[in-house]
Amino acid sequence: MLQQTMEKPSTKINGVDVTALGRTLRLLNEEPKLGAFQFRASNRWIGGGLNRSTVQGFYGAGEEHGRSKAFTMTADEPPVLIGGDQGANPVEFVLHALAACLTTSMVYHAAARGIEIGAVSSELEGDIDVRGFTGLADDVRKGYSNVRVKMTVASAAPANTLETLAKFSPVYDIVSNSLPVELSVETR
Amino acid sequence: MLQQTMEKPSTKINGVDVTALGRTLRLLNEEPKLGAFQFRASNRWIGGGLNRSTVQGFYGAGEEHGRSKAFTMTADEPPVLIGGDQGANPVEFVLHALAACLTTSMVYHAAARGIEIGAVSSELEGDIDVRGFTGLADDVRKGYSNVRVKMTVASAAPANTLETLAKFSPVYDIVSNSLPVELSVETR
Numbered sequence: 001m002l003q004q005t006m007e008k009p010s011t012k013i014n015g016v017d018v019t020a021l022g023r024t025l026r027l028l029n030e031e032p033k034l035g036a037f038q039f040r041a042s043n044r045w046i047g048g049g050l051n052r053s054t055v056q057g058f059y060g061a062g063e064e065h066g067r068s069k070a071f072t073m074t075a076d077e078p079p080v081l082i083g084g085d086q087g088a089n090p091v092e093f094v095l096h097a098l099a100a101c102l103t104t105s106m107v108y109h110a111a112a113r114g115i116e117i118g119a120v121s122s123e124l125e126g127d128i129d130v131r132g133f134t135g136l137a138d139d140v141r142k143g144y145s146n147v148r149v150k151m152t153v154a155s156a157a158p159a160n161t162l163e164t165l166a167k168f169s170p171v172y173d174i175v176s177n178s179l180p181v182e183l184s185v186e187t188r
Numbered sequence: 189m190l191q192q193t194m195e196k197p198s199t200k201i202n203g204v205d206v207t208a209l210g211r212t213l214r215l216l217n218e219e220p221k222l223g224a225f226q227f228r229a230s231n232r233w234i235g236g237g238l239n240r241s242t243v244q245g246f247y248g249a250g251e252e253h254g255r256s257k258a259f260t261m262t263a264d265e266p267p268v269l270i271g272g273d274q275g276a277n278p279v280e281f282v283l284h285a286l287a288a289c290l291t292t293s294m295v296y297h298a299a300a301r302g303i304e305i306g307a308v309s310s311e312l313e314g315d316i317d318v319r320g321f322t323g324l325a326d327d328v329r330k331g332y333s334n335v336r337v338k339m340t341v342a343s344a345a346p347a348n349t350l351e352t353l354a355k356f357s358p359v360y361d362i363v364s365n366s367l368p369v370e371l372s373v374e375t376r
Contacts, residue, residue: 015235028224028324035319035328039280041215043287045308046343048204051291053284055276059218059266071276073261075288078375082208082296088243088259090289093281094228096241099231100263100276102238103320103373108270114346120233130248131223133206133293133358134240140223143361163373169277171320173331180334183290183359185351187341 016111025112027061032059050076050084081130091144094175095124101171102149109165110157117162118154149176199362213300215249223250229282237271238264270320279332282363283312289359290337298345305350306342337361 010019028035037060043053056070073162075090077083090094108116126147132140153162166172198207216223225248238327244258263278265271276284287310298305314335322326341350354360 012236016237017270022216024270025322025324028319028322032319032325034274035317035322035324036314037285037318039277039284039314039316041280041287043284043291043310043311043312045291045295045305048200048293048295049204051308053287055280055284057204058266058280064312065266065268067266067273067363070329071279071280073276073284073288075292077292078246078248078255079251080253082205082212085255086360088261090285090292090357091261091287091362092229092243092259093231093261093285094359094362095227096231096243096261096263097278097281097285098369099229099241100239100261100281103233104237104263105235107233109299109323117233120231120239122231123322124229124231126227128358129223130225131220132212132224133356134216135297135356136213136223137220138290140279141361141365142356143358143365144367148369148370149372150372151373153373155375157375159373159375162375163371166279166371166373167321168321168330169278170316170331171282172369172371173320173329174279174282175362176369177329177331178366179363181286181364182334182336182353183339183360184337184353185339185341185349185354187343187345187350 001148013111013114014107014117016108018111021108021112036060049081049089050074050086052177082087091126092114095126095147098147098175099124101169102151102166105169106153106162106166109168110162115155115157120151120153122149122151124149201299201302202295202305204296206299209296209300224248237269237277238262271355279314279316283314283335285359286335286337286363287312289357290339290354293351293357294341294354297356298343298350303343303345303349308339308341310337310339312337
């Protein structure tokens with residue numbers, strides 16, 4: 001009780017608890033190894049283009065975090081790509097991950113700087129020539145050739161400041177730059 | 189009626205309609221511009237680390253495709269990352285997108301080659317040092333430093349063949365290689 005009443009009350013900016021954020025940043029600065037996180041997913045094929053991932057536990061800030069319930073995500077392909085359209089397709093999930101991460105990165109970094117944000121919305125487009133995936137054209141890349149993101153932000157801060165803050169995004173780094181993916185396949 | 193009865197019945201391998209797949213591949217070969225697809229997502233910030241994407245229409249195979257209902261995806265951050273844990277976080281969505289795409293790519297390419305697959309499951313891990321995201325360490329990358337994917341496949345085909353087929357994956361290409369992302373921010 002005493003401890004609770006003596007602690008500074010939490011302050012929120014942009015819905016982000018900046019008291020907790022400041023504490024986290026100080027801890028990370030004092031103990032850099034707390035920055036090591038490991039995220040995980042399990043996926044199971046259902047049939048055709050349909051499969052489902054489960055995300056639950058992860059490691060971070062020096063300990064294991066087990067969520068009480070798992071998040072599930074269902075991927076499928078639309079009929080034109082020979083699927084049953086029971087979920088967004090994998091490259092659409094990439095657009096979501098990118099939009100979500102740019103938004104959160106902007107909002108958190110703005111909160112840490114005391115910049116207030118009233119609203120954020122974004123529209124994304126990704127161009128892909130499926131001849132790359134099919135193997136019909138070796139000179140066509142398999143993934144998106146490019147992605148465009150238009151963010152609209154209600155804020156008094158300059159747009160270029162907000163853009164710089166959004167670019168702290170881990171997913172922006174992941175898709176913009178190369179990342180080593182170790183793939184191993186085992187048959188049974 | 190005549191046309192229907194004269195058409196070959198659909199054949200499925202791995203749940204993939206290989207009759208339709210063959211027809212698609214022939215069309216793409218004859219008319220390469222049908223390969224141009226554009227996928228889209230809209231995202232709206234809710235507060236703090238919470239935001240939601242909507243995926244519905246896309247362009248492909250020479251026409252617009254409007255799904256009858258939209259898919260929504262909710263991203264949030266866990267409490268240790270100052271969020272409310274109402275959804276997987278953006279980098280966890282990347283793992284899902286990658287797992288889903290490797291799986292579908294393997295399954296489709298196997299079907300096209302007549303390789304039967306009985307089951308696929310995968311386990312993914314991504315390492316990330318959040319000091320990169322926070323800006324506390326300039327020499328630490330913001331995204332994953334590396335990702336490991338272990339796929340287990342029930343099939344008589346050799347594991348290295350299946351691995352080659354999985355690597356047709358567009359998301360594997362997107363995360364393994366660099367991709368131009370044009371980000372624009374507008375304030376209002």
